[in-house]
Amino acid sequence: MAARAFPGRSYPNDIAFLSGRLRPEVLDRATAVSDRLGVCAHEVLLARGCISQQAYYAALAKAVGADFMPLLPIAWPVQPFVGRSPAEAARLGLMVVAAPDRLVIATAPRGRQVGTLVATLQDRPGAADRIVVTTPQALLDAVLACGASELVEAARRGNGRLPADRSAVRLPALVGPAVMLAVVLLLLVAMLAPAIFPPLAALAAALFLGVIGIRLTAVALAGVPVPSAREQPLPDGKLPVYTLLVPLYREEEVVEGLIAALLDLDYPPERLDIKLLVEADDPGTQARLRTLRLPTHVEIVTLPDRRPKTKPKALNVGLALARGSLVAIFDAEDLPDRDQLRRAAARFAAAPPELACLQASLTVYNWHESWLSRQFGIEYAALFDVLLPALVRLRLPMPLGGTSNHFRIAALREAGAWDAYNVTEDADLGLRLARCGYSCGVLASSTREEAPIDFGVWLRQRTRWMKGWMQTYLVSMRRPDRLWRELGTWRFLAIQAIFGGVVASALVHPLATALLLCHVAAGNVFDATDLAGSTIGGLCAAGLAAGYLSGFALGLAGLAKRPAMARLAADLAALPVYWLLMSLAAYRALWQLWRTPHHWEKTRHGLSRCAAGRVLRPASQARPRCSEPSPGPWRRRSRPGPRHSGRAEC
Structure with missing residues (x-):
């Protein structure tokens, strides 16, 4: 994946546009972890709670010059799924929506699709006029609603x-x-x-x-x-x-x-x-x-x-x-x-x-x-x-x-x-x-x-x-x-x-x-x-x-x-x-x-x-935020005792 240079640093283009939004050390760690795991850097940031899904895709839309739509109005007529089944559309993160004034392509790219989208649209003004960026969850909801049968x-x-x-x-x-x-x-x-x-x-x-x-x-x-x-x-x-x-x-x-x-x-x-x-x-x-x-x-x-x-x-x-x-x-x-x-x-x-x-x-x-x-x-x-x-x-x-x-x-x-x-x-x-x-x-x-x-x-x-x-x-x-x-x-x-x-x-x-x-x-x-x-x-x-x-x-x-x-x-x-x-x-x-x-x-x-003793910790806190001090989301916290010591026994 191509990288964009910033003062003193170079990041993959799927996270480069986040410079200024996230601290440089967070982006550095995301890049290092992505290299070790063989995944994209934005997947690391999203999976470890460093940025919310909505904030990331809103920033992506701004970077490529497209509109961001956090919820797809499923009341709009939806065209066939670009010649594919609903399941394929969900996996590809792509569907066609008939907006009131024009047809638009709703996309929620994942993995290397993000870098491809950025490389294709970022330096081409006007190319993203018919593209709407949304979140994977929003696109999935629309696919399920439109392709239910x-x-x-x-x-x-x-x-x-x-x-x-x-x-x-x-x-x-x-x-x-x-x-x-x-x-x-x-x-x-x-x-x-x-x-x-x-x-x-x-x-x-x-x-x-x-x-x-x-x-x-x-x-x-x-x-x-x-x-x-x-x-x-x-x-x-x-x-x-x-x-x-x-x-x-x-x-x-x-x-x-x-x-x-x-x-x-x-x-x-x-x-x-x-x-x-x-x-x-x-x-x-x-x-x-x-x-x-x-x-x-x-x-x-x-x-x-x-x-x-x-x-x-x-x-x-x-x-x-x-x-x-x-x-x-x-x-x-x-x-x-x-x-x-x-x-x-x-x-x-x-x-x-x-x-x-x-x-x-x-x-x-x-x-x-x-x-x-x-x-x-x-x-x-x-x-x-x-x-x-x-x-x-x-x-x-x-x-x-x-x-x-x-x-x-x-x-x-x-x-x-x-x-x-x-x-x-x-x-x-x-x-x-x-x-x-x-x-x-x-x-x-x-x-x-x-x-x-x-x-x-x-x-x-x-x-x-x-x-x-x-x-x-x-x-x-x-x-x-x-x-x-x-x-x-x-x-x-x-x-x-x-x-x-x-x-x-x-x-x-x-x-x-x-x-x-x-x-x-x-x-x-x-x-x-x-x-x-x-x-x-x-x-x-x-x-x-x-x-x-x-x-x-x-x-x-x-x-x-x-x-x-x-x-x-x-x-x-x-x-x-x-x-x-x-x-x-x-x-x-x-x-x-x-x-x-x-x-x-x-x-x-x-x-x-x-059953009440099943909860390890509240699910809303199950993974630490990136703003926390070390070990943060980049290293799993050690757990004392035997393997199930963190789980309450009745």
Whole structure:
């Protein structure tokens, strides 16, 4: 980038016009940091709060002789996006607006586009008469308002890459419940009359044994490290641009703590692209965000009020606007490890391109707050520290968690991104990536989040999860032959246990328990004179015992990975009760699959007493101003104590 000389100094032309507005030492440091990171100097100034976005672009407009418009009047007619889609227009920072007296080009340049604009227009009087400079946030708002229909339509189709036969959009209203009920009835018949229907009984036994076998295999592999490429920390200048997508809906109670946690990540802010995805009908969260002083690399994406109103639709809109080569998903209540992005970037750099996703471990910070949160904590420990690493070792498709997923954007887009109509978009995407030939791995980093402490909140969340797993299984089994060819025999059979077996187990569990209790009450469980009754009772008892024992073993293996939670081992005794509650959620999900297949039940956050301790410091003060004395914004302040010492524990 060309430089302009000033008395005693020479600055890149994207900041040279700020001489006199900012102190020379600030411009000097910005230039030095930009050289080290391989970014533009103005990106350093904006990301580190040395100048506001509005002040910088107003100065840029004056320097090139253009008008500055902090807000684009979207009531003006807007021409096609210079032959491009709305998402491309937002990324390019360019759109055509029909002003009352003439057509103007509204521009909000980023990166090297700024230097190009300055070099082109600064010494050409009159050349900027038809150019209006605005801020990136203002241009983004205008693009979202004018291109809402096109953006939402693309999001519904996985940004144009998701075939309809791999989406839950065409799941007929009665097919899903009918199939699931048929499975339950067949399994029930197999239990009631194993001698009459031996093939069916064998199929049921194989299905449940598959679930138990995967659990026990995971326990056996718990002490074996997951093979991965050796991580070599990347220098700041080699770090890729990282997009963070954060879907928010009615999260005004926790959003400030979220912003503080994101701004505290150990990653150069110049290489961050944080997009807060907010629904148009959520004025509370929008108002709360407007009260915060957000740095320029944090953008608010106001999503059009169009159906389906789901998290995956929001993520697809955000993905279309993403500027990074890597993308991570975080939820409103998340507290990721500070070095999580650096570790993920290093893993991706060392791994082959077939590695499309890394799943960080999820844990809960309020696990001791209630009986439900304790069971939830055990479940997360078993899933993220034992089961998922085992699936990676066995090279099986991984049902991803809903947050702290890190993706290569190119692979994510090729796989069709998220299914906007699937309410567990994470599990569905993990299976779809495997079908496209990609693999997923686990990341040795944790993200803490809030566990439900209220039964109603827990039931709604679990219902949504169960409904999504039903959707995922039914969609993937539309063409079993194709699924078999794409995954191979071993992984195809594993899918039957991972998805079909888990859902079927939840539906059959209360029936098997009731049958066993009836036979116990009748006293014929081990009665040699009643062969049929003793066989049925024995099968129910054996199946339940095997299921509980494998669940206990998995839970203990998970708690062993998290020593701070070791005292929850006694709570495993309540596992049968917790599983019955999961069965209740499964039947509620079956009903919703029939009545409201695409309805997204919102999980409310901020109910925990620990939620108030999530805020590191007010988000408006999360990054120091340039006017502060050393270390200022140019050097991260040292933090005493262990990695999470700055985050309050409950």
